[in-house]
Amino acid sequence: MTATLSKLSARSGAWTVLGLLAGLYAAQSVTGSMVQSALPVALRDAGMPLDQIGYLAVLFLPWALKFLWAPLVDRFFTERGWILACQMGIATCFLTAMAFPPQTHLIPLSIVLVVMASLAATQDIATDSLAVRATSEETRGAASGASTAGAYLGFLLGGGLWLVIYSHAGWAVSMAAMACFILLLTIPVLLSANLAAPREQSAGTRRVALRASFSNRMLKSGLVFLLVYQVGIRMGSSMTGPYLVDKGMSLDAIGMVRGAGGAIAGFIAATLAALLVQAIGVQRGLFVAAALNAMLLLALASLEFVGSVWPPLLATLLVAQVAAVAMSFVALYAAMMNWCNPAQTATDFAILQSLDAIVAIAASAVAGQLGNTLGYGVLFSISAAFVVLAMLLASRLLAFSGPTLTYFSSHEKVSEQ
Numbered sequence: 001m002t003a004t005l006s007k008l009s010a011r012s013g014a015w016t017v018l019g020l021l022a023g024l025y026a027a028q029s030v031t032g033s034m035v036q037s038a039l040p041v042a043l044r045d046a047g048m049p050l051d052q053i054g055y056l057a058v059l060f061l062p063w064a065l066k067f068l069w070a071p072l073v074d075r076f077f078t079e080r081g082w083i084l085a086c087q088m089g090i091a092t093c094f095l096t097a098m099a100f101p102p103q104t105h106l107i108p109l110s111i112v113l114v115v116m117a118s119l120a121a122t123q124d125i126a127t128d129s130l131a132v133r134a135t136s137e138e139t140r141g142a143a144s145g146a147s148t149a150g151a152y153l154g155f156l157l158g159g160g161l162w163l164v165i166y167s168h169a170g171w172a173v174s175m176a177a178m179a180c181f182i183l184l185l186t187i188p189v190l191l192s193a194n195l196a197a198p199r200e201q202s203a204g205t206r207r208v209a210l211r212a213s214f215s216n217r218m219l220k221s222g223l224v225f226l227l228v229y230q231v232g233i234r235m236g237s238s239m240t241g242p243y244l245v246d247k248g249m250s251l252d253a254i255g256m257v258r259g260a261g262g263a264i265a266g267f268i269a270a271t272l273a274a275l276l277v278q279a280i281g282v283q284r285g286l287f288v289a290a291a292l293n294a295m296l297l298l299a300l301a302s303l304e305f306v307g308s309v310w311p312p313l314l315a316t317l318l319v320a321q322v323a324a325v326a327m328s329f330v331a332l333y334a335a336m337m338n339w340c341n342p343a344q345t346a347t348d349f350a351i352l353q354s355l356d357a358i359v360a361i362a363a364s365a366v367a368g369q370l371g372n373t374l375g376y377g378v379l380f381s382i383s384a385a386f387v388v389l390a391m392l393l394a395s396r397l398l399a400f401s402g403p404t405l406t407y408f409s410s411h412e413k414v415s416e417q
Contacts (some may be wrong), residue, residue, distance in 0.1 A: 001202070003403075005290075007302075008043060016134065016192060017143065018142060018143060018146040018190050019188065019383070020084040020133055020189065020192050020340070021127070021130075021143055021146050021147050021150065022146040022147065022153070023150060023152030023188050023189075023399075024123070024127045024130075024150070024184055024185070025127065025146075025148070025151045026152035026154035026157070026187070027087060027090075027154065027156065027181075027182055028123055028124050028125070028127065028150065028151075028152045028154065029150065029151040029153070029154025029155050029157075029158060029323070030154040030157045030158035030178065030181055030182065030185070031090055031116060031117075031120040031154075031158065031178075031182070031226035032063075032117075032120060032154075032158070033155045033157075033158035033159035034158035034159065034178060034214070035059050035113055035116065035117060036270075038126045038158060038159045038162050038163050038166075039102070039113075039255055041103070042163065042166055043102055044064070045313065046102065046103050048100070048102070048103075048106075051205065058110075058114065059113055059114065059117045060117075060357065060361060061117075061119070061122070062114070062117045062118040062121035062122075062363065063117070063121050063270020063354070063357045064126055064351070064354055064357040064358050066121040066124065066211040066350050066354055067121065067347065067350040067351045067352065067353075068126045069122070069125075070347040070349075070350030071344070071347045072349070073126050073346035073350075074123070074129070074283075074344045075123045075341075076201045076349050077210050079126040079127070079129050079130040079133075079346075080126075080130070080189060082122065082125075082126035082190070083123055083126045083127060083130070083189055084186065084189055084190070086120070086122050086123035086126070087183075087185070087186040087189065089116075089119040089181050089184070089304055089368040090116055090119050090123070090377050091179045091182045091183050091186075091376070092122060092179075093115055093116035093140040094111050094175045094176070094178045094179035094182065094330055095175065095176065096117075096216045096228060096274075097109060097113070097188060098171070098172040098175040098176060099172075100112060101171040102171070102220060105253070105401070114380070115396075119181040122226060123348050124353070125330070125349070125350050126346065127206065127344065128345070128349040128350070128353065129345040129349060130344040131143055131144075131147060131337065132340050132342070132349060133342060134267055134336045135202060135337070136226045137227055137282075137338060138278075139278075139335045140277075140282065140334040140338065141273075141274050141276075141277025141278040141282060141285065141330070141331075142274045142278055142338070143194075143278070143334070144274065144329075144330045144334040144337070145265050145270050145275070145330045146274065146367070147269055147333065148266070148270035148274075148326055148329045148330045148333070149267050149271055149274075150268060151272040152263050152267040152326065153268040155263050155266075156263045157181055158178070158181075158285075159263075160263070160399070162174055162177070162178060163307040164289045164332065165177050167223050168279065183219050184223070189235055191370065195196045200368045211345060212341070212347075213341070213344065213347055213348050213351050216339070216341050216348065218338070218339045219339045219340070219341070219348055221339075221376035221397040222335065222339040222352065222353065222397070222398070223351070224393070224397055225358060225390060225394060225397040225398060226332070226336070226352060226355055226356060227355065227394060228386055228390040229306065229332070229386070229387060230332075230356055230359045230360070230363070231359055231363050231383075231386045232293070232294075232297075232382075232383045232384065232386030232388075232389075233325060233328060233383070233385035233387065233392065234359055234360045234363035234364065234365075235319070235363040235366060235367040235370070235382065235383040235386070236293070236297045236300075236367075236379075236383030236384070236387075237325055237381055238363060238364040238367045238368075239248075239364075239368065239371050239376065239379060240321070240373070242317070242320055243300075243371075245377075247311070247314060248311075249314075249315075250309060250374050253311075253315070254270035260261065261315075261319050261322075262318075262319060262322040265319045265320070265323040265326070265330070266322050266323060266325070266326035267324050267326075268323070269322075269323035269326040269327045270326045270329070270330050271325070271326070272323045273289065273326065273327035273330035273331060274322075274330055276304045276331075276333055277330060277331050282331060282334045282335050282338065283377075283394065283398055284334070285327075285331040285334070286328070286331035286332060286334075286335055286394070286398075287330045287332070287391060288327075288331075289324065289327040289330070289332075289393065290328065290387050290388075290390060290391045290394075291325045291391065292324040292327065292328075293321070293325065293328055293384075293387050294391070295388040296317060296321045296324050297319055297321070297380045297383050297387065298319070298380070298381065298384045299317055299319055299383075300318075300376075300380045301376075301377045301378075301379075301380035301381040301384065302377075303317070304375065304376045304377035304379065304380065305377045325366070334354045335398065336349060336353075337349070340352075365375050367379055367383075370382065
């Protein structure tokens with residue numbers, strides 16, 4: 001009877017972790033998607049020139065540079081403390097932004113948004129650290145799936161629902177609504193505690209440095225794989241919106257394909273990918289996701305080389321590609337968790353995500369040049385080639401992240417409380 005109760009308690013704790021991670025990633029995705037995706041649409045609709053909207057790219061910098069202050073999260077306080085402080089700060093920023101409509105107060109609003117983006121990036125650091133330390137290698141596929149599904153839910157709120165509220169109720173009400181979303185998603189954090197074992201307080205554990213991360217052989221191999229793999233994924237995904245425009249698809253149809261359709265497909269794919277990774281393992285799951293992405297990119301390239309494209313087929317392929325990218329994120333983030341040293345999970349994971357953010361920015365610029373000069377067919381083909389190259393390198397680069405070589409001991413698993 002006692003053993004049965006212990007198993008039920010552990011299972012309840014695992015579901016608590018998954019639910020909390022989904023909510024936290026939804027909260028950061030609400031902020032990120034509103035700032036990075038929906039706000040430029042609102043500004044363009046208000047008549048703002050494209051060159052001024054382009055300056056909003058500075059809001060990506062906190063996600064690209066967050067590894068610089070990630071050691072602070074490892075050294076001071078707890079992940080829960082950091083998350084609560086950042087969530088309250090983000091809500092305060094939204095309430096402050098009510099006084100600065102972008103049409104007339106863009107400069108003070110931009111300052112508020114930079115602070116908000118920095119808080120969201122810091123919350124991301126703490127959440128990633130909690131995700132690594134509150135799970136075991138066996139449960140990281142499910143944790144990554146919950147995180148990715150939560151991110152797509154946040155995208156629906158911040159990238160879709162916010163625009164609806166803004167268009168009907170105005171700037172101030174939309175900012176107040178975002179603050180309410182963030183506060184609601186903070187409640188589970190207030191009610192949760194002891195999700196991960198405390199870090200050891202020895203001097204060696206608390207002395208966190210970036211150079212220690214780069215002495216981690218698994219992490220270094222993972223960085224190389226991440227660079228090659230994500231170049232292909234990011235280049236192939238970044239130009240799908242302009243590609244649909246150039247194929248004559250209406251803005252309403254593009255909104256359905258890339259907005260609601262993409263978010264729903266991504267949510268479902270993330271859930272299925274979590275089950276897949278749990279069943280066959282992280283590396284096999286990553287291989288399956290990579291193969292799907294390569295095949296879909298090659299299919300898009302083939303359509304472009306053929307010349308005539310049937311719009312429903314194109315829309316179906318692009319929704320499938322969004323789903324494949326979501327599957328890829330689930331498997332990739334589960335692998336990234338395994339590459340981190342538990343003594344400095346925040347720092348290690350932030351380095352991986354910062355590289356991913358830098359790759360996303362650079363790959364988008366390169367993809368634009370390739371698409372403009374060589375055409376979409378060549379762009380999608382090169383993207384697929386990078387994904388295939390990463391698959392070929394995986395057996396060598398990821399050999400260190402197998403189930404028998406893990407940093408984590410039994411006391412790092414999910415708390416039974």
